[in-house]
Amino acid sequence: MSEGDTLAAVDPAALxxxxxxxxxxxxxxxxxxxxxxxxxxxxxxNEGHRAGEEALFDVVEGALALGIPWLxxxxxxxxxxxxxxxxxxxxxxxxxxxxxxxxRQELHERGVRIRIAGRRDWRVPKRVLRRMDDACELTKDNxxxxxxxxxxxGGRAEIVDAVRALVRERVAPNKIDERAIRRHLYWPxxxxxxxxxxxxxxxxxxxxxxxxxxxxELIFTDTLWPDFRRDNxxxxxxxxxxxxxxxxxxGEQDGDQDGERD
Ligand code: FPP
Numbered sequence: 601m602s603e604g605d606t607l608a609a610v611d612p613a614a615l616x617x618x619x620x621x622x623x624x625x626x627x628x629x630x631x632x633x634x635x636x637x638x639x640x641x642x643x644x645x646n647e648g649h650r651a652g653e654e655a656l657f658d659v660v661e662g663a664l665a666l667g668i669p670w671l672x673x674x675x676x677x678x679x680x681x682x683x684x685x686x687x688x689x690x691x692x693x694x695x696x697x698x699x700x701x702x703x704r705q706e707l708h709e710r711g712v713r714i715r716i717a718g719r720r721d722w723r724v725p726k727r728v729l730r731r732m733d734d735a736c737e738l739t740k741d742n743x744x745x746x747x748x749x750x751x752x753x754g755g756r757a758e759i760v761d762a763v764r765a766l767v768r769e770r771v772a773p774n775k776i777d778e779r780a781i782r783r784h785l786y787w788p789x790x791x792x793x794x795x796x797x798x799x800x801x802x803x804x805x806x807x808x809x810x811x812x813x814x815x816x817e818l819i820f821t822d823t824l825w826p827d828f829r830r831d832n833x834x835x836x837x838x839x840x841x842x843x844x845x846x847x848x849x850x851g852e853q854d855g856d857q858d859g860e861r862d
Contacts, residue, residue: 614665614830614831614834615665615666615834617838618834618838618841619841620667622841623666623667623668623837624794624795624817624837624840625668625669625670625791625794626668626669626670626671626672626790626791626792626793626794626795626812627670627671627672627793627794627795627796627797627833627836627837628671628672628673628674628793628795628796628797628808628809628812628813628816629656629659629671629672629673629674629796629797629798629799629828630674630796630797630798630799630805630806630808631652631655631656631673631674631675631799631825631828632798632799632800632806632824632825633648633799633800633801633802633823633824633825633826634648634649634651634652634824634825634826635648636648636800636824637651637652637824637825637826637827638826640824645687646686646687646690648824648826649687649690649691649694650694651826652825652826653694653698654826655825655826655827655828655829656673657703658828658829658830659828659829659830659832660707660712660745660747661830662829662830662831662833662834663745663830663833664710664712664744664745665830666833666837668745669744669745669746670745670746670790670791671745671746671747671748672717672747672748672749672750672793673747673748673749673750674750674753674806674808675691675695675749675750675751676691676692676695676718676750676751676752676753677750677752677753677754677806677807677808678718678719678752678753678754678757678807679754679807681723692724692725692728695728695749695751696727696728696732699714699735699747699749700714700728700731700732700734700735701731701735704734704735704738704739705738707739707747708738708739708742710744711742711743711744711745712739712742712744712745712746712747713739713740713741713742713743713745713746713747714735714736714738714739714747714748714749715736715746715747715748715749715787716732716736716748716749716751717748717749717750717751717753717758717786717787717790718750718751718752718753718754718786719752719753719754719757719761720752721752723752724751724752732751746790748787748790750808753808755805755807755808755809755810755811756807756810758785758786758810758811759781759810759811761784761786762781762782762784762785763781763784765784766780766781766784781811782811785811785812790812791812792812792813792814792815792816793809793812793813793816794816794817794840795816795817795819795836795837795840796808796809796813796817796818796819797819797820797821797832797836798818798819798820798821799821799822799823799824799825799828800822800823800824800825801820801821801822802820803820805818815845815847815848817840817843817845819836819840821836
């Protein structure tokens with residue numbers, strides 16, 4: 601999609617077979633494989649990130665069509681600073697020029713609330729922080745979908761930050777429970793993840809929303825992120841709807857009598 605394009609329209613037939621009453625409330629995407637996508641085509645890795653942006657906005661459109669109220673994507677991890685400086689700079693520019701500038705008005709008009717989850721540390725350029733604040737402020741009253749960009753994000757860092765906040769508040773050890781920790785996560789109102797999709801054939805979580813994914817359904821696909829489209833999201837949701845979610849209880853109809861945690 602080039603500058604100025606609007607998010608493309610949806611073919612309702614593509615949603616066939618999806619139960620509208622069992623749409624996952626919160627979907628997370630680990631957008632992996634941009635570098636390999638580019639290398640396979642003899643292109644610089646950064647072209648993979650550029651193509652990844654296009655894939656992302658097709659997925660956002662698909663999520664809106666499905667009525668998914670929370671979508672969180674892993675855009676830049678606390679470990680990604682270890683990449684070559686040129687790639688780090690490029691990634692920061694893609695993220696800040698794209699969702700935080702070029703596309704923010706359109707997302708706003710479509711009822712999307714933009715949020716950032718991650719550490720605001722000295723490594724994040726002031727200009728990027730300012731754009732983050734502006735995009736979040738502009739869209740803060742929207743409720744159709746909350747689109748969270750995990751940026752300078754690490755799941756362990758989020759838990760460490762929550763524990764530090766509790767210690768700072770001098771909360772007594774016997775008052776520290778799951779609810780207390782959740783209240784100190786980056787976004788306490790963010791629901792647990794129902795579904796996490798990771799692309800590119802890697803079977804890892806890589807420090808993504810560790811607290812929030814405790815009971816989520818995980819779907820791994822060989823598709824590289826720049827090739828991932830709304831149809832792949834629909835396929836993931838169909839697969840999710842076939843799963844039997846038990847949250848540690850017994851299965852609904854499968855005679856799961858062994859009492860094991862699942
Ligand atoms: C992992 O692929 C991907 C990333 C580190 C960045 C994800 C960023 C985007 C999709 C750009 C658009 C994002 C926004 C929020 C506008 P990789 O580079 O690790 O791929 P590889 O494993 O094949 O090397």
